[in-house]
Amino acid sequence: MSDSAKGTWFTEIFGDEGTAFGLEITAKLHEEQTQYQFLEVYDTKTFGKLMVLDGCVMLTSRDNFLYHEMMSHPALFTHPNPKKVAIIGGGDCGTLREVLKHPGVEKCTQIDIDEKVTWASQQWFPELCESNNDPRAELLFDDGIAWVKNCAPGTMDLIIIDSTDPVGPAEGLFAVDFYRDCLQALKPEGILVQQSESPLLHSHSIIRKMHDDMREAGFHQCHTLPFPQPVYPTGWWSCTMASPLGSVTHFRSEDVAAKTFATEYYNLEIHKAALAMPEFMKRHLARQA
Numbered sequence: 001m002s003d004s005a006k007g008t009w010f011t012e013i014f015g016d017e018g019t020a021f022g023l024e025i026t027a028k029l030h031e032e033q034t035q036y037q038f039l040e041v042y043d044t045k046t047f048g049k050l051m052v053l054d055g056c057v058m059l060t061s062r063d064n065f066l067y068h069e070m071m072s073h074p075a076l077f078t079h080p081n082p083k084k085v086a087i088i089g090g091g092d093c094g095t096l097r098e099v100l101k102h103p104g105v106e107k108c109t110q111i112d113i114d115e116k117v118t119w120a121s122q123q124w125f126p127e128l129c130e131s132n133n134d135p136r137a138e139l140l141f142d143d144g145i146a147w148v149k150n151c152a153p154g155t156m157d158l159i160i161i162d163s164t165d166p167v168g169p170a171e172g173l174f175a176v177d178f179y180r181d182c183l184q185a186l187k188p189e190g191i192l193v194q195q196s197e198s199p200l201l202h203s204h205s206i207i208r209k210m211h212d213d214m215r216e217a218g219f220h221q222c223h224t225l226p227f228p229q230p231v232y233p234t235g236w237w238s239c240t241m242a243s244p245l246g247s248v249t250h251f252r253s254e255d256v257a258a259k260t261f262a263t264e265y266y267n268l269e270i271h272k273a274a275l276a277m278p279e280f281m282k283r284h285l286a287r288q289a
C-alpha cells in the first residue's frame with residue numbers, strides 16, 4: 001500500500017445531479033492514459049478492486065456480478081436458441097464469462113476499442129477473464145460501430161452493447177444509425193441488449209431516446225429492465241432489450257429454472273421481477289399515439 005493512498009477516497013462526482021459516490025481506497029494499483037481514455041485501478045477497503053475510466057466507475061470486484069449477469073442472462077434466455085453472440089465494449093470480460101456459461105452458445109465475439117481495459121482486467125480482475133481462453137471466445141480490439149457495420153447481414157443471434165456512458169468513443173453506440181446496423185447484422189429472431197444507464201436519472205432522457213431510436217431503426221419491441229448496481233450513479237441501473245420480430249418480455253422460464261450453471265444474482269424470480277415496470281418509467285416510456 002502506498003502511503004500517499006492510505007486512508008484516501010476515490011470519489012466520482014455527478015455534477016449535474018449534485019451527488020457523488022465514494023469508496024475508501026487502500027492503494028492505487030495503476031494509472032495510464034490509453035489511446036482512448038484515462039484508466040485507473042485501485043484497491044478498496046471493502047469493495048475489492050476498482051476500475052475507473054475517465055473518472056467514471058466501471059466496476060468493482062464486489063458488485064460487478066449484478067451488471068454482468070443482467071447484461072447477459074435475461075437476453076440469452078429470451079432468445080429461443082442463441083448460438084452466435086457479439087459483445088460491443090465489455091473489455092473487462094465479465095459479460096463474456098457469463099455468456100459462455102450457456103452451453104448452446106457456439107461463438108462469442110467481444111469487440112472493445114481499448115485493449116488496455118482487457119489487459120488491466122487480466123491483471124486485477126482475473127476471475128472475470130477465466131473464459132477468455134474458451135475456444136468459443138474471440139477477443140477483438142476495434143471500434144464496435146465499424147465492426148457491426150461490416151458484420152455479415154443476418155448472422156448474429158444476440159448483440160450485447162456493454163459500453164461506457166454515451167460520451168467519447170461510446171457516443172455513436174447510442175444512435176439510430178448504429179441500431180440500424182445492429183438490426184442488419186441480426187437474424188430475424190435476434191435480440192439486441194444495451195446498458196441503458198439509471199432509471200431514476202435517465203428514463204425521460206437517455207432511455208426514452210433509446211426506445212425511440214431502436215423503434216425508428218426497425219426494432220419491434222423494446223423493454224427496459226432495472227437492476228441494482230451500488231457503484232453506479234443512484235445505485236440503480238438498467239439494460240434495454242429489443243427485438244425486430246418477437247416479444248422481449250416472454251422468456252424460456254423453464255430453462256432458467258433448470259439452468260445448469262451458477263449465478264450470484266440472476267434466477268427465475270429475478271428475471272420476472274426485472275420485467276416489472278415502475279409507474280414513473282411507464283409514464284416516461286409510453287408511446288405517443
Ligand code: SAM
Binds near residue numbers: 117162170
Ligand atoms: N459496466 C460498465 C459501465 O456501464 O460503466 C461498462 C464496462 S466496459 C469496461 C465499457 C467498455 O466500452 C470500455 O472498455 C470501452 O473501451 C468500451 N467502448 C467504448 N466505446 C466503444 C466503441 N465505440 N467500440 C467498442 N468498445 C467501446
